[in-house]
Amino acid sequence: MTTTRPTAAIERLRTRYYNENAYDPEENPGGLDESEDGQTAGHVTNFPAALTDVGDAAAYVGEAAADVGAAAAAAHGDRLAADAAAGAAAQHRAEAAQSALTAASIVQHVDVTEIVGLPPVVDLRFCDPAGVPAG
Incomplete structure (x- = not known):
């Protein structure tokens, strides 16, 4: 995976930092509603940052899922190789048993x-x- 885990963004999303309450730089800096004094529209301040956090978290999850998919594909390939090796070993055992019967x-x-x-x-x-x- 090439993306670094966006820990801060994930934490803001997990804890509902961005919320529907009134924006207040001291009490609720993640608010999306208009501030009590009507001077700041919380969505103007926080919505772009919230979208960035969602995008960063989604990119991280996407890369992690791709890594899991690649690991699963590799494990499946290893399983197929192991099955093929087991089949070859069984064939060699059968041939050896045939040779032993002939020798006996x-x-x-x-x-x-x-x-x-x-x-x-x-x-x-x-x-x-x-x-x-x-x-």
């Missing part, structure tokens, strides 16, 4: 003659995950 399907047979001291015979067969020998 390698069947090693040892001839019974190994038990009696003869040289072993190893038969490696590569199978698909359903256990059907490949080739």
